[in-house]
Structures are given as C-alpha cells and as structure tokens.
Amino acid sequence: MAIPLLEVRHLTKRFGGLTAVDDVGLQVFPGEVVALLGDNGAGKSTLIKMVSGVYQPDEGQILFQGKEVRLASPAGALELGIETLYQDLALAENLDVFSNIFMGREKTKRFLGLIPVLDHQTMYDESKKVLDRLDIQIPSLRKLIKTLSGGQRQAVAIGRSIYWNAKLLIMDEPTAALGVQEQRKVLDLVRLLRSQGIPVIIISHQMYDVFAVSDRLVVMRRGKKVAERITKQTNTDEVVSLITGAEEVWKPAAS
Amino acid sequence: MGRDAGGAAEWAGRNWALLFLALEIATFTAFGTHFVSLENLQNVLVACTYVLLLGIGETFVIITGGIDLSVGFLMGFSTVICAKAIVLLRGAALPLPAAIVLGAAICLAVGLLPGMVNGLLVARLRVPPFLATFGMYGFTYGLAEIICDNTPITAPEGTGYAGNEYLFYLVPGKVFSFLVRPQGLSEGDLRRMITILPIIAVITFIVAPIFAFVLTRMRFGRHTYAIGGNMDAAIRAGINVPRHLTYIYMISSACAALAGALFVLRYVTGTADAGSSLMLDAVVAVVIGGASLYGGRGTVKGTIVGALIIAVLETGMVNLEIPTFNRYIAIGGILIFAVLVDQFFPDLVGRGK
Numbered sequence: 001m002a003i004p005l006l007e008v009r010h011l012t013k014r015f016g017g018l019t020a021v022d023d024v025g026l027q028v029f030p031g032e033v034v035a036l037l038g039d040n041g042a043g044k045s046t047l048i049k050m051v052s053g054v055y056q057p058d059e060g061q062i063l064f065q066g067k068e069v070r071l072a073s074p075a076g077a078l079e080l081g082i083e084t085l086y087q088d089l090a091l092a093e094n095l096d097v098f099s100n101i102f103m104g105r106e107k108t109k110r111f112l113g114l115i116p117v118l119d120h121q122t123m124y125d126e127s128k129k130v131l132d133r134l135d136i137q138i139p140s141l142r143k144l145i146k147t148l149s150g151g152q153r154q155a156v157a158i159g160r161s162i163y164w165n166a167k168l169l170i171m172d173e174p175t176a177a178l179g180v181q182e183q184r185k186v187l188d189l190v191r192l193l194r195s196q197g198i199p200v201i202i203i204s205h206q207m208y209d210v211f212a213v214s215d216r217l218v219v220m221r222r223g224k225k226v227a228e229r230i231t232k233q234t235n236t237d238e239v240v241s242l243i244t245g246a247e248e249v250w251k252p253a254a255s
Numbered sequence: 256m257g258r259d260a261g262g263a264a265e266w267a268g269r270n271w272a273l274l275f276l277a278l279e280i281a282t283f284t285a286f287g288t289h290f291v292s293l294e295n296l297q298n299v300l301v302a303c304t305y306v307l308l309l310g311i312g313e314t315f316v317i318i319t320g321g322i323d324l325s326v327g328f329l330m331g332f333s334t335v336i337c338a339k340a341i342v343l344l345r346g347a348a349l350p351l352p353a354a355i356v357l358g359a360a361i362c363l364a365v366g367l368l369p370g371m372v373n374g375l376l377v378a379r380l381r382v383p384p385f386l387a388t389f390g391m392y393g394f395t396y397g398l399a400e401i402i403c404d405n406t407p408i409t410a411p412e413g414t415g416y417a418g419n420e421y422l423f424y425l426v427p428g429k430v431f432s433f434l435v436r437p438q439g440l441s442e443g444d445l446r447r448m449i450t451i452l453p454i455i456a457v458i459t460f461i462v463a464p465i466f467a468f469v470l471t472r473m474r475f476g477r478h479t480y481a482i483g484g485n486m487d488a489a490i491r492a493g494i495n496v497p498r499h500l501t502y503i504y505m506i507s508s509a510c511a512a513l514a515g516a517l518f519v520l521r522y523v524t525g526t527a528d529a530g531s532s533l534m535l536d537a538v539v540a541v542v543i544g545g546a547s548l549y550g551g552r553g554t555v556k557g558t559i560v561g562a563l564i565i566a567v568l569e570t571g572m573v574n575l576e577i578p579t580f581n582r583y584i585a586i587g588g589i590l591i592f593a594v595l596v597d598q599f600f601p602d603l604v605g606r607g608k
Contacts, residue, residue, distance in 0.1 A: 092480065093485065104492030108474060
C-alpha cells in the first residue's frame with residue numbers, strides 16, 4: 001500500500017483537566033476524501049487544529065509524506081501544503097477576489113526598478129488560471145468578496161489553496177451556510193480535487209455530504225476515535241449511532 | 256438616461272466629501288472676501304498641514320480597525336521634545352542649522368517610541384486600541400508638561416526661518432527666487448512680492464503621496480487592508496499581524512512627531528497642548544474621507560479631502576470673522592454626518608480603493 005500523505009499517531013491534546021483529543025490515530029492517502037464525524041465537542045476541531053499547526057499536541061506524532069513534522073504555527077503547516085478552510089473562510093471581505101487569493105503572498109514587481117509594488121496584472125491572470133482549472137465561475141475577479149455568494153466565497157478559498165499547491169485540504173463544515181445549489185457545486189469541487197489527486201479531510205454534520213463525497217469516514221466521540229468505516233460499507237443509521245454513542249449503550253446488553 | 260442619472264447619484268454618493276468641499280469653497284467665495292486668492296488658498300494649505308499629517312497616520316490605524324487617540328498630545332509632546340532639543344544643542348554651541356536638523360531628527364526618533372508602545376500594547380498584549388492610546392494620551396501630555404516645566408519652550412531665534420519659508424518668491428518683472436527669500440528689496444517690492452507654496456505645506460504634500468503609495472501599491476498597504484478586513488484571515492494567510500500592527504502605530508506616532516517638528520519650525524515654540532484639539536480633527540478627516548471605524552476601509556486621498564474640508568472651514572470662518580470656537584460645533588456636526596452616511600449608505604462610501 002502507498003504511504004499515507006498524512007498520518008497521525010497517538011495524538012493527544014489536553015486543556016487543563018479536559019482531554020480534548022485522546023490518543024487518536026488517522027491516515028489519509030493521496031486522492032481520497034476522508035470524512036471526520038462527531039458531535040459537538042467530540043474533538044474534531046481540536047484534532048484538525050493540531051494538524052494545521054494552530055495547537056501543538058501534548059503527545060503523539062504527525063507524519064507528513066512519511067516524515068515526522070513539528071507544526072509550530074499555521075504558517076508551518078501551510079508551508080508543507082496543509083491548507084485548512086474554516087467555516088468563516090478566512091477571506092477579507094473588503095478586498096477583491098485576486099487579492100484574497102494572494103493574501104499574505106502578494107506578487108510584486110519593481111517600480112522604477114527599485115521599489116517593490118503589487119503586480120496586480122500577474123495576480124489577476126494567475127487567479128483566473130487556477131479558477132478556470134477548477135471550473136469555478138466568478139463574475140469578475142475584481143469584485144469585492146463581500147459582493148459574492150457563500151458558494152462563490154467557498155470556491156475562492158479553495159482556489160486559493162490549490163494555487164498555493166495545497167497537498168492536503170481540510171474543510172471545516174464546507175456546506176454549512178450554503179443553499180442547495182451551491183452545496184452541490186462545492187461537493188463537485190471536492191470530487192474534482194480528488195480526481196486531481198489532492199486528498200481532502202472534510203468535517204461535516206451533513207450526512208448527505210459525507211455519503212456523497214467521502215471514501216472513508218472516521219467517527220470521534222469525547223476525544224477518542226471510536227470507529228472508522230469505508231463509506232460504501234456503512235449507512236446513515238450506523239454512522240449516527242456511532243456519533244451519538246447509541247451503539248455503545250446497546251452493546252453491553254447484547255454481550 | 257435613467258442609468259446615467261443613477262450613475263451620477265452613485266458618483267455623488269461616493270464622492271460626497273468632494274462635493275461638500277466644493278460647496279464649502281463656493282459658499283466662502285460668495286460670502287467672504289477674496290477667499291479664492293493665491294494668498295488665502297495657501298493659508299488653507301498651511302491650516303490643513305497638521306490635521307493632514309495626523310490624519311495620514313490615523314488613516315493606517317483606522318483601516319486596521321483600531322484608533323489612535325494619542326496623536327494630538329503626541330504632537331504636543333513632540334513640539335516640546337523638538338524645542339527642548341534645539342535649545343540644548345544650541346546651548347552646546349552647535350550652529351543653529353545643525354541644531355535645528357538634529358533637533359528635528361531627535362524629535363522624530365523619540366516620536367517613534369510612543370507608537371511602539373501603543374503597538375506592543377495593542378498587538379501583543381491585546382489591549383483595545385481605544386484604551387492603549389488613551390493611556391498614551393495622558394502619559395505623553397503629562398510627560399511633556401514635566402519636560403517643559405509647565406511653560407512653553409521658546410526655541411532660539413532663527414528657528415522659525417525654515418518653517419516660514421516658501422518654495423518660490425516672485426516680484427513680478429523683477430526677482431524670481433527659489434527657496435531663498437530675496438534680500439535687499441525696496442519696501443514697495445516687498446509688498447508686491449508673491450510668495451508661493453509654504454515649505455511646511457510642501458513637506459506635507461510630499462509625505463502624503465508617499466503614504467498613499469505605500470497604502471495602495473505596496474504589500475504593506477495591502478496587508479493593512481487585509482488585517483482590517485479580517486484579522487484572523489490575515490493571520491492564517493501568514494501575515495505577521497502583531498509586527499504589522501506595531502509598525503502601524505509607529506507610523507501614526509511618527510506622523511505626529513513630524514507634525515510636532517514642523518510646528519516648532521513654524522511657531523518657534525514647544526508646548527504640551529500644541530495639538531490637543533487636533534486629535535478630533537484628524538479622526539474627522541479620516542472618517543470624512545470614507546474610512547470606516549470598523550476597519551478595512553479608508554484612503555489617504557480621502558483623508559486629504561477630509562483635512563481640506565476642515566482647513567477650508569477654519570480659514571473661511573476667520574475670513575468671515577466668525578469666532579473660531581464655532582468651528583468645533585461645525586466639525587462635530589460634519590463628523591456625525593459622515594458617520595451617518597457610512598451607517599446608512601455603507602455601499603456608497605469609500606468603495607473606490
């Protein structure tokens with residue numbers, strides 16, 4: 001079997017007396033979509049924040065492309081190609097599309113051969129290219145983000161990640177605030193990413209999303225990983241009972 | 256037709272400040288005496304110098320979603336530092352020009368410190384900008400009063416030379432001089448001499464485009480807008496936000512220090528309350544210029560228009576012999592108007608970047 005792009009082993013994170021993530025292991029292989037499921041407070045976000053460098057684990061290892069990595073900051077994770085799209089999307093609404101795609105990594109050219117100034121044209125052209133490649137339609141890249149719909153914003157955020165050579169995309173509730181039409185577009189985009197070999201970890205409450213796009217799903221409860229399933233081999237009922245822990249309650253009675 | 260009218264209305268909404276300025280000038284021209292004259296328009300430029308300098312720094316701060324309330328007293332503090340430094344250097348037998356240049360340089364260098372403290376408080380220790388700079392407001396005022404021992408410091412004679420110079424001197428048909436005031440003119444010639452472009456206004460209008468350039472065309476400016484638009488996004492995009500914010504507050508205090516140095520060069524005195532009324536004016540200029548106090552929006556160009564509106568109001572009132580305390584009422588009114596425009600027509604104002 002191929003080496004996993006991302007592997008976490010025995011990852012643990014405590015906040016005071018609370019163990020938010022408890023000895024979790026997880027593997028993500030190139031070109032697969034892994035859904036991360038769990039109720040509120042199950043530890044999904046904390047796990048993801050360790051992978052994206054926001055939190056540092058108390059115990060355990062993170063391996064990326066087979067090598068152990070220390071992610072001291074979000075910038076460190078970004079450098080490796082681990083891109084996280086949060087619910088609030090991390091876009092500046094007061095800037096236009098291409099400025100957002102290049103935020104923090106603006107292209108410059110020399111003005112009078114001396115002063116580095118923003119190279120709007122190059123940033124515009126490059127943005128256009130990457131959005132076209134992902135079949136993302138935005139009326140104008142010069143529009144401010146605040147004039148775009150939720151789905152368009154999502155697409156811009158994804159486009160930005162891809163442009164910056166994301167090797168792994170983590171999406172936190174990507175369809176939560178979207179209309180039905182736009183949800184479908186975002187899921188199409190996830191499939192497109194998979195077909196281009198980019199693995200996606202998707203955190204979602206929406207069973208429909210999970211079953212529509214994921215290859216594998218991992219369920220967490222109270223900080224622990226409680227189950228891992230091939231999506232095709234399970235069903236909504238089982239997954240819901242895994243999330244809520246109904247199965248656990250039911251199990252001892254059966255044994 | 257209808258579309259043109261809509262476009263015009265939109266343009267008017269976006270540029271209401273510019274229209275307001277034109278209206279102001281038209282009013283003072285109609286009711287005042289010689290309002291539109293070379294001399295008076297230069298008075299306007301001089302009057303807007305200090306507001307504009309403070310406003311430029313404030314523009315950066317407000318775009319990031321912060322506010323710098325210390326700029327007024329920081330300017331006063333800087334006048335005291337500058338005047339005191341020139342006096343001391345002169346006392347150490349330094350030639351006057353050297354003392355002036357060095358004194359101004361010391362003033363600018365010292366002026367960076369309060370900004371650095373503001374920046375560290377806001378960016379690293381997460382003190383709300385309003386409180387951090389309000390603390391600095393009191394601190395700089397008190398410190399300035401201690402340094403000047405509660406009495407204005409008068410700089411050595413001749414210090415005012417540079418600050419009261421003009422770029423060009425012209426006696427029609429006779430003399431044309433650049434920077435240097437022509438000597439040995441007859442009284443009649445002196446009276447007919449036209450002075451063009453006061454130096455301190457020239458300095459300000461060199462500084463303003465530089466900062467406008469930084470804001471619109473450089474990464475620093477783009478990061479400033481990004482921080483104001485979505486600070487979390489800026490952090491996640493790898494922008495070093497604490498460092499950037501520290502620079503922003505240092506720019507603000509450097510602008511205030513420059514205003515202080517220019518004040519000493521013009522009025523030959525350093526006094527703790529030199530800029531006390533200018534903090535309000537600076538914020539007003541920025542807000543009139545289309546900046547939002549919620550952050551993410553604002554331009555140096557807009558702030559220039561805002562500063563001109565205030566300066567025209569001020570000179571116009573002097574011209575009409577209206578007591579100047581009325582200006583506070585007028586400026587307060589304009590501020591509230593600008594905020595209301597921002598509140599109710601947010602899509603109209605400041606959309607042009």
